[in-house]
Amino acid sequence: MKQASIFTTFFLIILANVSLFFSMPVWLQAALCCFLCAPLFLTRKYKKGLKWLLISAIFVVGNACVLLYPDNFWGHYLLFLFSGFGKLLPVVIVAVVVFSTTRVSELVYGLRCLHVPQWIIIPLSVLFRFFPTIRYDYRQIREAMKFRGLAVSGASMLLHPFRSMELIYVPLLNNASNVAADLTAAALTRGISDPGTKSSLTEVSIGVVDIGMVVVGLGLLGCLVYA
Amino acid sequence: MLEVNGISFTYEDHIQPTLTDLSFQLASGEVLCLTGKSGCGKTTVSRFINGLIPELYEGQKEGNCQLEGTEIASLPMYQLSQRVGSVFQNPKTQFFTTDVTSELAFPLENLGVDRERIRSRIAEVAELFDISHLLDRSMFALSGGEKQMVAIASSYMLNPALLLLDEPSSNLDAQAVETLAGVLGKLKVMGLAMVVIEHRLYYLRDLADRFLVMDKGKAIQEFSSEQMASLSQDTRQQLGLRALSFGQEGEELHKPSSSVVSEGEHPTTRPHQQAEHNIGGSATIPEMKLQLSHLTYTYKGGHTPALTVEHLELSNREVVGIVGCNGAGKSTFARVLTGLLKAKAGAVFQLNEQTMSDHDVTRESFLVFQDVNYQLFSESVGKELLLGAPEQAKDQLDEVAHHLGLTELLNCNPNTLSGGQKQRVAVGCAVLSGKRIVIMDEPTSGLDLMHMQQVTQAIEYLHRLGKIVLVISHDREFLLKTCSRYVTFNQGRVVRDKPTLD
Amino acid sequence: MRKFTGLRTKDLINVGIYSALYFICMGIAEGLTTLITGLLFPGFTSIFVPAMVGLLAGPVYMLLCQKVPRFGAITIMGVLMGLFFLISGHFAFAFIPYAVCGFLADVIQTVVGQGDPQKKGLRIGSYLVFTFGSLGPVLPLWFMKNAYVASLVKRGKSQDYINVLFSHITLPTFIACILVTLVGALVGAYFGDKLVSKHFTSGAGRG
Numbered sequence: 032m033k034q035a036s037i038f039t040t041f042f043l044i045i046l047a048n049v050s051l052f053f054s055m056p057v058w059l060q061a062a063l064c065c066f067l068c069a070p071l072f073l074t075r076k077y078k079k080g081l082k083w084l085l086i087s088a089i090f091v092v093g094n095a096c097v098l099l100y101p102d103n104f105w106g107h108y109l110l111f112l113f114s115g116f117g118k119l120l121p122v123v124i125v126a127v128v129v130f131s132t133t134r135v136s137e138l139v140y141g142l143r144c145l146h147v148p149q150w151i152i153i154p155l156s157v158l159f160r161f162f163p164t165i166r167y168d169y170r171q172i173r174e175a176m177k178f179r180g181l182a183v184s185g186a187s188m189l190l191h192p193f194r195s196m197e198l199i200y201v202p203l204l205n206n207a208s209n210v211a212a213d214l215t216a217a218a219l220t221r222g223i224s225d226p227g228t229k230s231s232l233t234e235v236s237i238g239v240v241d242i243g244m245v246v247v248g249l250g251l252l253g254c255l256v257y258a
Numbered sequence: 259m260l261e262v263n264g265i266s267f268t269y270e271d272h273i274q275p276t277l278t279d280l281s282f283q284l285a286s287g288e289v290l291c292l293t294g295k296s297g298c299g300k301t302t303v304s305r306f307i308n309g310l311i312p313e314l315y316e317g318q319k320e321g322n323c324q325l326e327g328t329e330i331a332s333l334p335m336y337q338l339s340q341r342v343g344s345v346f347q348n349p350k351t352q353f354f355t356t357d358v359t360s361e362l363a364f365p366l367e368n369l370g371v372d373r374e375r376i377r378s379r380i381a382e383v384a385e386l387f388d389i390s391h392l393l394d395r396s397m398f399a400l401s402g403g404e405k406q407m408v409a410i411a412s413s414y415m416l417n418p419a420l421l422l423l424d425e426p427s428s429n430l431d432a433q434a435v436e437t438l439a440g441v442l443g444k445l446k447v448m449g450l451a452m453v454v455i456e457h458r459l460y461y462l463r464d465l466a467d468r469f470l471v472m473d474k475g476k477a478i479q480e481f482s483s484e485q486m487a488s489l490s491q492d493t494r495q496q497l498g499l500r501a502l503s504f505g506q507e508g509e510e511l512h513k514p515s516s517s518v519v520s521e522g523e524h525p526t527t528r529p530h531q532q533a534e535h536n537i538g539g540s541a542t543i544p545e546m547k548l549q550l551s552h553l554t555y556t557y558k559g560g561h562t563p564a565l566t567v568e569h570l571e572l573s574n575r576e577v578v579g580i581v582g583c584n585g586a587g588k589s590t591f592a593r594v595l596t597g598l599l600k601a602k603a604g605a606v607f608q609l610n611e612q613t614m615s616d617h618d619v620t621r622e623s624f625l626v627f628q629d630v631n632y633q634l635f636s637e638s639v640g641k642e643l644l645l646g647a648p649e650q651a652k653d654q655l656d657e658v659a660h661h662l663g664l665t666e667l668l669n670c671n672p673n674t675l676s677g678g679q680k681q682r683v684a685v686g687c688a689v690l691s692g693k694r695i696v697i698m699d700e701p702t703s704g705l706d707l708m709h710m711q712q713v714t715q716a717i718e719y720l721h722r723l724g725k726i727v728l729v730i731s732h733d734r735e736f737l738l739k740t741c742s743r744y745v746t747f748n749q750g751r752v753v754r755d756k757p758t759l760d
Numbered sequence: 761m762r763k764f765t766g767l768r769t770k771d772l773i774n775v776g777i778y779s780a781l782y783f784i785c786m787g788i789a790e791g792l793t794t795l796i797t798g799l800l801f802p803g804f805t806s807i808f809v810p811a812m813v814g815l816l817a818g819p820v821y822m823l824l825c826q827k828v829p830r831f832g833a834i835t836i837m838g839v840l841m842g843l844f845f846l847i848s849g850h851f852a853f854a855f856i857p858y859a860v861c862g863f864l865a866d867v868i869q870t871v872v873g874q875g876d877p878q879k880k881g882l883r884i885g886s887y888l889v890f891t892f893g894s895l896g897p898v899l900p901l902w903f904m905k906n907a908y909v910a911s912l913v914k915r916g917k918s919q920d921y922i923n924v925l926f927s928h929i930t931l932p933t934f935i936a937c938i939l940v941t942l943v944g945a946l947v948g949a950y951f952g953d954k955l956v957s958k959h960f961t962s963g964a965g966r967g
Contacts, residue, residue, distance in 0.1 A: 151839060
């Protein structure tokens with residue numbers, strides 16, 4: 032089955048955020064969470080999908096049982112956890128969906144279609160491009176620190192937080208400026224500064240899945256407003 | 259096709275000009291190799307031609323470059339990029355997107371080429387470069403050689419008239435260099451003009467039509483490929499060039515020609531001479547032996563162990579070269595040996611018969627990374643050398659700095675040093691923190707002859723101090739100069755352990 | 761591009777790189793605070809996050825100021841952080857305070873201060889303003905509170921009881937939040953400024 036397009040993802044983000052403004056009956060909360068988990072299944076991320084369905088189930092059940100909690104500190108704790116935190120669940124699920132089903136090229140294409148300017152798109156693409164590098168760099172730096180016997184354990188890191196931060200930051204930032212220079216050279220020699228309209232290899236077609244998702248989503252939105 | 263007329267350039271924060279009045283010409287379909295010592299201005303030439311000067315690097319420029327009759331400076335960067343493709347040194351930092359397909363599409367997307375044409379061009383270029391199987395893969399999952407291949411492919415997407423390659427081989431292993439040479443050969447046959455900037459010359463022997471040797475911003479010699487091949491060893495070394503063939507490498511003994519060293523940045527670097535009156539030193543230092551038994555390591559999610567070493571004995575009487583192709587387990591071995599990766603239970607590390615825990619192993623050892631930048635934390639070389647070292651190391655600071663040619667750099671910021679100098683700083687750190695086992699991972703990648711010789715000298719120094727020294731390298735010229743024993747890895751096992759390389 | 765003609769490709773790429781680092785700081789800050797406070801007060805984590813972000817991200821911000829001393833960089837970073845909130849499980853409207861704070865911080869640093877490295881006071885001030893942008897995610901507390909109140913009402917608690925319960929929580933927490941953020945950002949700013957002037961002057965790290 033074809034996965035949902037980036038525009039549907041944008042729609043889901045809006046839907047989840049709108050849901051924050053309404054108070055939902057339990058059944059609607061359950062339906063909304065299930066609905067938002069759907070893209071995970073559509074992209075065959077069954078394990079992740081099931082995990083989030085389970086989490087949703089716990090919160091929904093927890094929320095349904097508000098009347099059962101005792102009237103003491105723990106009761107309030109549970110109450111706050113389930114009804115307060117549970118409220119944010121749709122937004123969290125959407126975030127999971129965004130991060131596990133969206134490709135950077137698709138996101139860039141989507142943003143371009145929304146006429147987001149180049150001065151946002153270039154830094155945004157660089158940002159995604161740079162994340163894995165930061166992770167790699169951090170590991171290398173920690174290993175290098177081990178050889179010098181510097182802040183080897185977590186405890187010694189907490190004991191001298193500023194010293195440790197300095198040790199990690201210096202090579203990290205040094206590398207960052209090197210990467211920035213190299214990336215700029217690579218991007219410029221590949222014509223990034225062309226002022227004309229950019230095209231995109233990524234093709235986003237609106238399919239049955241998208242229409243279905245939007246229709247169900249709008250339906251849920253209707254229930255939200257009238258419930 | 260390309261005419262470079264009397265170009266000079268001074269970077270905005272430099273006093274000395276990097277280039278002075280350089281001229282050369284390139285006929286269409288011709289391959290020119292620009293070579294010379296580090297800092298001779300080779301890279302600056304490429305920046306002139308691909309327009310990064312003045313777009314990215316500012317300074318004072320003179321002279322002009324003509325590409326097929328058009329003045330380069332008159333073209334905006336994005337138009338120039340359609341005619342000149344550029345490939346840079348570091349495969350890790352020159353891709354802009356996160357997957358191979360997007361990376362190939364990127365130049366065409368920037369120009370607004372329509373989707374169908376992008377698609378067919380990707381298929382065509384991927385075929386040509388033999389990277390069709392990599393399409394859609396994440397860039398981060400590729401090996402250095404594969405990344406470099408994608409970089410070349412991507413710079414070829416716009417069908418440029420000229421391809422500029424700035425030390426494309428410096429981070430690649432021997433096998434990847436061979437693939438690189440193969441692809442460049444194919445492009446040459448197709449009539450693409452190329453300018454290759456390189457230290458490693460052997461793979462360009464049959465590829466380049468001409469070699470232009472530069473020094474201090476000027477062209478000092480020009481050779482045809484025949485002249486280059488018949489160059490005597492002395493002349494070659496005087497020019498500061500690396501070996502042209504494997505055959506030549508073996509002949510060279512430990513004799514850094516003094517002219518090369520004295521022309522370098524630190525005339526004080528003469529550990530070689532110290533070696534002579536210190537020569538008895540290593541005999542008086544007691545032998546130290548590291549015994550490794552039952553080392554196995556399996557990566558998370560891996561089915562077969564990435565490393566299996568039943569028994570290996572290392573001694574400070576020899577400098578050991580760790581060789582083997584990419585993915586053979588050399589780096590894993592270094593990481594397990596230094597305690598960065600925890601070997602499977604049952605592994606035994608014995609230093610002079612004393613069993614060591616993982617912790618002790620890390621405390622006793624030092625790994626000089628291939629990318630040494632991650633190991634530099636301080637604002638000055640002096641502080642860097644003492645960072646993490648015991649109190650009494652202060653007294654040895656001057657001596658160690660002297661031996662490694664760092665005396666004049668003690669107050670510099672390590673980040674402003676050249677690659678070779680940074681490497682020597684890391685070696686100094688290992689010495690001052692009293693490490694007994696030092697491993698160097700690809701210490702010569704991207705170094706010219708003089709810097710390579712300085713690394714050799716640094717290794718000799720470590721050896722004289724009685725350290726157990728291991729060198730992971732693909733660089734035959736360098737290995738033959740430094741090591742007295744070669745341990746070859748394949749699929750995580752030691753398959754060969756001999757005092758000769760072949 | 762019309763609005764930000766002052767920024768070149770090089771600058772935009774720098775902004776991307778430093779935004780990534782800033783974002784990581786935010787992630788770490790969130791992780792750390794959740795670890796420390798999360799179990800005690802679920803949901804209140806976000807009160808301390810801005811302070812932690814302020815504490816950690818100083819060097820990143822200060823280096824960005826040094827690398828791109830032109831108007832636009834900080835604004836874009838603010839917008840990017842806001843965009844991230846938008847799509848990353850925070851409350852979408854958190855976008856607005858970040859973008860606004862980014863813009864204000866940018867004005868302080870590059871318009872009033874003209875990106876002058878000598879003007880340390882202004883730079884620190886602009887960092888404080890920028891850090892307050894990360895208060896956005898605190899907003900959902902309001903929704904959480906509403907949901908919580910609704911569930912209390914559902915259980916038949918009187919409105920008075922609820923009022924008493926929350927009169928203690930909201931105002932002092934709010935003030936504490938502001939103060940803690942201010943202190944965190946101030947410490948982070950000084951630390952960052954010191955680190956950058958110690959390690960990243962004299963042309964170090966020039967590409």
